[in-house]
Amino acid sequence: MESCNAVEKEVDKVVSKLQSFKKYSNTTIQELIDTMSQMEQDFESGSDVEMTEGHTLVLKSSIQKIKDVTTALTSQHRELHGTVSRVGKAIDKNFSPDFAAASKEGLFEDEKSLGMVNQVVCEHFLRKGYLDIAEELMSEANLKIPENYKEPFSELNTILESLRQRNVQPALQWAAENRTKLSAQRSQLELKLHRLQFLNLLSNGATLAEAVEYARQHFQHLAERHQKEVQALMGCLLYINNGGLQQSPYARFLDNSLWTDIYQVFARDACALLGLSVESPLTVCVNAGCTALPSLLSIKQVMQQRQVNMWCTMDELPIEIHLGRKCQFHSIFACPILRQQSSDHNPPMRLVCGHVISRDALHKLANSTKLKCPYCPIEQNPNDAREIHF
Ligand SMILES: [Zn+2]
Structure with a gap:
C-alpha cells in the first residue's frame, strides 16, 4: 500500500502540472488568436490603403510574439517529461519486477506435476461453470477427467444459476x-x-x-429440527390480510440478503456433501500466493544478502508467513521448547499438569521416569503424558 501511495503521489504531480500547463497554453494561444483575428479584420477593412511602416512594425512584433510564446510553451512541455519519467522511476523503485525469485525452480517441469496443475485449472473451470473452457483444456492437455466427476459440477451450476434468478425449485428438488x-x-x-x-x-x-396448505405439506418434517423458525413463518400468516408483511414484525423476511445467503448456503452445503471444498483450490492458492508475495520478496532480499537459497532442500520456508484466518484450515501446534511445528513423528503431548510440549522435547527433558514440567515445576512420570490429536 505504501508503494502504491508513493507512485500515486508522483502521478498526482503529473496530473496537476499537466492541468496548469493546459490552462496556461489555452489562454495564451487564445490571446494570440484573438490578436491575429483583430489584425486580420483591421487589414481587411482598410484593404485599399497601402501598408504603412507602422503596420509592418505591428506585424513583425506580432510574429515575434508568436514565436516567443511557442518557444516558451515547447520548453515548458519538455520540462513535463521529467515529471512523467519520475512516475516510471517511482514504479521501478517501489515494485519489484522480479517475482521469479519467489517461486521454486523446476517445480512444474516434470510431466506429473504439470498434469496436476492442468487438472487443478480444469477443475476450477468446472466449478465456475465454464464447461466449454474446461473441455477445451482437457482435450489440449490430454487430461482424462471421468464423466461422473464432471456431472455434479454441471448440476450444481445449473441450480446456482436458477437461484440467482430467484427460482428455488431445482435447489429444493436437490x-x-x-x-x-x-x-x-x-x-x-x-x-x-x-x-x-x-x-x-x-x-x-x-x-x-x-399458504397453510404449503406449510402443511412442507414444514412438517422441518418443524422437529427447526421449531422456532417454522413458528416464525407461521406467525407471518397473521399479517396476510392485515397490511402485509412489510408492516409486520416479520419484515426482516423480505430482506434481499436472504437471497444472497441462500446462494452461499447452497454452495457450501452442496460442496460439503460432495466432499469438495467450498472455495476452488486454485482460488485459495492464488489468494495465498498474493498475500505471501511481499513477505517472500523481502525474505529473498535478506537471503541474497547472506547468499543463501530461499528454498532450501526441505519443502519449508525459513520463516512462517501468516496468511490470515481465511487461509487457516486446521489447527497447528508449535512446540514452545523446540520451536518446531508438530508432525506425525513428533506429535504434541499433554503433560499431567496440562502443559503441552512436543514428544521430542519430552524425551529430551525426561530423566528416566522423572520429568519436571518446564512451565510449572511439577514433577511427573513422562509415561503419563498423553498424545494430543487436532
Ligand atoms: Zn506444567
Whole structure:
C-alpha cells in the first residue's frame, strides 16, 4: 500500500502540472488568436490603403510574439517529461519486477506435476461453470477427467444459476433428494429454501388457505429440527390480510440478503456433501500466493544478502508467513521448547499438569521416569503424558 501511495503521489504531480500547463497554453494561444483575428479584420477593412511602416512594425512584433510564446510553451512541455519519467522511476523503485525469485525452480517441469496443475485449472473451470473452457483444456492437455466427476459440477451450476434468478425449485428438488445426508451435516438448506418459497407465495398474493396448505405439506418434517423458525413463518400468516408483511414484525423476511445467503448456503452445503471444498483450490492458492508475495520478496532480499537459497532442500520456508484466518484450515501446534511445528513423528503431548510440549522435547527433558514440567515445576512420570490429536 505504501508503494502504491508513493507512485500515486508522483502521478498526482503529473496530473496537476499537466492541468496548469493546459490552462496556461489555452489562454495564451487564445490571446494570440484573438490578436491575429483583430489584425486580420483591421487589414481587411482598410484593404485599399497601402501598408504603412507602422503596420509592418505591428506585424513583425506580432510574429515575434508568436514565436516567443511557442518557444516558451515547447520548453515548458519538455520540462513535463521529467515529471512523467519520475512516475516510471517511482514504479521501478517501489515494485519489484522480479517475482521469479519467489517461486521454486523446476517445480512444474516434470510431466506429473504439470498434469496436476492442468487438472487443478480444469477443475476450477468446472466449478465456475465454464464447461466449454474446461473441455477445451482437457482435450489440449490430454487430461482424462471421468464423466461422473464432471456431472455434479454441471448440476450444481445449473441450480446456482436458477437461484440467482430467484427460482428455488431445482435447489429444493436437490435438497429433497439428499435430505438424509444434509440433515446428517446439520444443514439448514432445506428450511431456508422452503422459507423463501413460502415467502414468495405470501408476497405474490397467495390466500391464507394456499399458504397453510404449503406449510402443511412442507414444514412438517422441518418443524422437529427447526421449531422456532417454522413458528416464525407461521406467525407471518397473521399479517396476510392485515397490511402485509412489510408492516409486520416479520419484515426482516423480505430482506434481499436472504437471497444472497441462500446462494452461499447452497454452495457450501452442496460442496460439503460432495466432499469438495467450498472455495476452488486454485482460488485459495492464488489468494495465498498474493498475500505471501511481499513477505517472500523481502525474505529473498535478506537471503541474497547472506547468499543463501530461499528454498532450501526441505519443502519449508525459513520463516512462517501468516496468511490470515481465511487461509487457516486446521489447527497447528508449535512446540514452545523446540520451536518446531508438530508432525506425525513428533506429535504434541499433554503433560499431567496440562502443559503441552512436543514428544521430542519430552524425551529430551525426561530423566528416566522423572520429568519436571518446564512451565510449572511439577514433577511427573513422562509415561503419563498423553498424545494430543487436532
Ligand atoms: Zn506444567
